[in-house]
Amino acid sequence: MGNARVARDYYGILGVASDAEPDEIKRAYRRLARELHPDVNSDPSAQERFAEVTAEIDDALIRMQLTLEECLTGVTRDLAVDTAVLCSECTGSGCAPGTKPAICDICGGRGEVQTVQRSFLGQVVTSRPCPTCRGLGEVIPDPCRQCGGDGRVRSRRNVGVRIPAGVADGMRVRLAGQGEVGAGGGPAGDLYVEVEEIPHEVFTRDGSDLHCTVSLPMTAAALGTTLALPTLDGVEELTVEAGTQTGTVRTLRGKGMPRLRSTGRVDGRGDLMVHVEVVVPTKLDKEQTELLRRLAVLRGEEQPDLGAGGRNGHGLFSRLRDTLGGR
Numbered sequence: 001m002g003n004a005r006v007a008r009d010y011y012g013i014l015g016v017a018s019d020a021e022p023d024e025i026k027r028a029y030r031r032l033a034r035e036l037h038p039d040v041n042s043d044p045s046a047q048e049r050f051a052e053v054t055a056e057i058d059d060a061l062i063r064m065q066l067t068l069e070e071c072l073t074g075v076t077r078d079l080a081v082d083t084a085v086l087c088s089e090c091t092g093s094g095c096a097p098g099t100k101p102a103i104c105d106i107c108g109g110r111g112e113v114q115t116v117q118r119s120f121l122g123q124v125v126t127s128r129p130c131p132t133c134r135g136l137g138e139v140i141p142d143p144c145r146q147c148g149g150d151g152r153v154r155s156r157r158n159v160g161v162r163i164p165a166g167v168a169d170g171m172r173v174r175l176a177g178q179g180e181v182g183a184g185g186g187p188a189g190d191l192y193v194e195v196e197e198i199p200h201e202v203f204t205r206d207g208s209d210l211h212c213t214v215s216l217p218m219t220a221a222a223l224g225t226t227l228a229l230p231t232l233d234g235v236e237e238l239t240v241e242a243g244t245q246t247g248t249v250r251t252l253r254g255k256g257m258p259r260l261r262s263t264g265r266v267d268g269r270g271d272l273m274v275h276v277e278v279v280v281p282t283k284l285d286k287e288q289t290e291l292l293r294r295l296a297v298l299r300g301e302e303q304p305d306l307g308a309g310g311r312n313g314h315g316l317f318s319r320l321r322d323t324l325g326g327r
């Protein structure tokens, strides 16, 4: 510290490495926000850091709503970003034209102040950032009128954002150098765009796999059929074999979402799982009822036998019946 041009270091504030993953940044942010919250920490320097930590995250994170189709292909969008940019009047120095910063009287330019406390261990010397110059070591005697001495002004600008194929709800895309300009005109931080996926009407997503449910009339499930299934890649022909049961899952390989690796590369695509639900008619007219009755007679199913085994029974009911009968 001790330099008025020091950047507001996003990673430094959070105490993470500059190549930290978004998850790590999120954890560090939550931990700090909890530790420094004014409700639990009454130390004035903690309150200052709390404001710094929270301000840095609200300002540099933008949420973007995407449809499943947009997550599939990736998308480029112009975002109106409201951030702090370099003040044109003072070019970031914060000083009125023709004036200069002065060394801070309170800390003598060191940027930190020391307090000495007596304890049973002897004298304890603690340092904290100078409250007068906020650790910068310099003060501005005659602040710039446009930015009030901050070196930055709020500005709305358009940023072209490229969201890669395969993103999912909650993922963050980092745009290096597109965030806030640092205090005193320091280098800009990064901008994060967080994806908010709009739920799809037909497909539900599980990582890179998609799931959907098709309802099949009882007759089609029994006789077999071919369905024209709309997928994200267009209409696919899906052959349903005769005798298909409720709960059957058909997998269409490679018809899911792109597998986006942490390196940012796409490694193939997931699958589309089609869940079949066989629908039994609830309303039958006289002729249909008559036909089904005849079918039941032909199949010997007028009085279904639960002990017969069958696909789901496995004869369990017959064993249960035998046990009961033996008493």
Ligand SMILES: [Zn+2]
Pocket (backbone or CB within 6 Å): 087, 088, 089, 090, 091, 092, 093, 094, 095, 144, 145, 146, 147, 148, 149, 150, 151, 152
């Ligand atoms: Zn200015």
Ligand SMILES: [Zn+2]
Pocket (backbone or CB within 6 Å): 104, 105, 106, 107, 108, 109, 110, 111, 112, 130, 131, 132, 133, 134, 135, 136, 137, 138
């Ligand atoms: Zn100072």
